[in-house]
Amino acid sequence: MSDLMKTLALSASGMQAQSTRLRHVSENIANTDTPGYHRKTASFEAVLQGGNRTGEVRAGDVKLDRSELNRVYDPSHPLADETGHIQGSNVDLVVEIADAREAQRSYEANLKMFDQARQMSSALLELLRK
Template sequence: MSDFTTSLSIAASGMEAQAMRLRHVSENIANADTPGYHRKVIRFEAVMQDGRRTGEVRTGEPELDRTELAKVLDPGNPLADENGYYDGSNVDLVVEIADAREAQRSYEANLRMFDQARQMSASLLDLLRR
């Protein structure tokens, strides 16, 4: 029975990590037009127990993408320098949409794994009751 529990916890940690990733992607998309905004990147870390990997993952602290900010030409903007440029954001909407799709598909795969393990454990309990 512990293998089923382990499978459930691995799948649940994957869903939680991908949900966090989607939150940061959404935040990046929402701030794509915010001057000076650095996109946030989330890293996954393996969960260790007694020096061994458990198969679970967790998210690390969000990091700021150090890619150079886009220079936007808008002489009328109050943030513009003497040449008419100001710092935009470094959010690329194509990259963010691709990240969102990948996170969504990974979440769904973990959800299917969770559901499969749940169904298998329920079937095992039904067999044991007979």
Template sequence: MSEFSKAIGVSSSGLKAQAHRLRIVAENVANTDTPGYRRKTVAFSEELERSGMAKVALEKVALDRHAGERIYDPGHPMADQSGHYTGSNVDLIVEIADAREAQRSYQANLKMFDQARQMSSGLMDLLRK
């Protein structure tokens, strides 16, 4: 396997991982006002292939263990005897920061992918001459 295809493989695995992370962040933002919703988090690990190339691997999606906010609304259908119910534990500031970080990582992987593709194309042009 050539070094160019290894670089493209690594960057494409990073693209997939960050795209998945952005989907999780979008799901969290969409459920900010859903009572009882627990924020989802995703972790990455390094996966070594037979060829010796390391790629980004997704670990399982986990739920944030922090308790949701207790909200007083006696008229809410999920309220208990004291008039409280548990809201979601999603913090929009944290989600915006995670989305921005995932977006920048995605852009970096895309730039690396494009650079490897351009270098490979340039090498082919040189070999044709």
């Protein structure tokens, strides 16, 4: 029974990490047109317990993408420099949409694994009752 519970914990940690990733992607998409906005990224880290890997993952610290910001010509903008340009964001919608799909598919895979482990544990409990 402990293996089934470990499977539930593993898939739950994967779903939580992917939901954090999806939150950052949605923040990036929402701030595509925000001047000076740097894209947020988060890597995944292995969870350690007693110095050993548990197999679980968690979202690491949020990092800002330090690639160059786009320059946008808008002389009427209050943040425009002497040439009429402002610094846009470094968010690429194509990349963000691809990241969102990858996070969604990974979340769904973890959800299916969680559901299978839950069904197996229910079936095991039903067998033990008989």
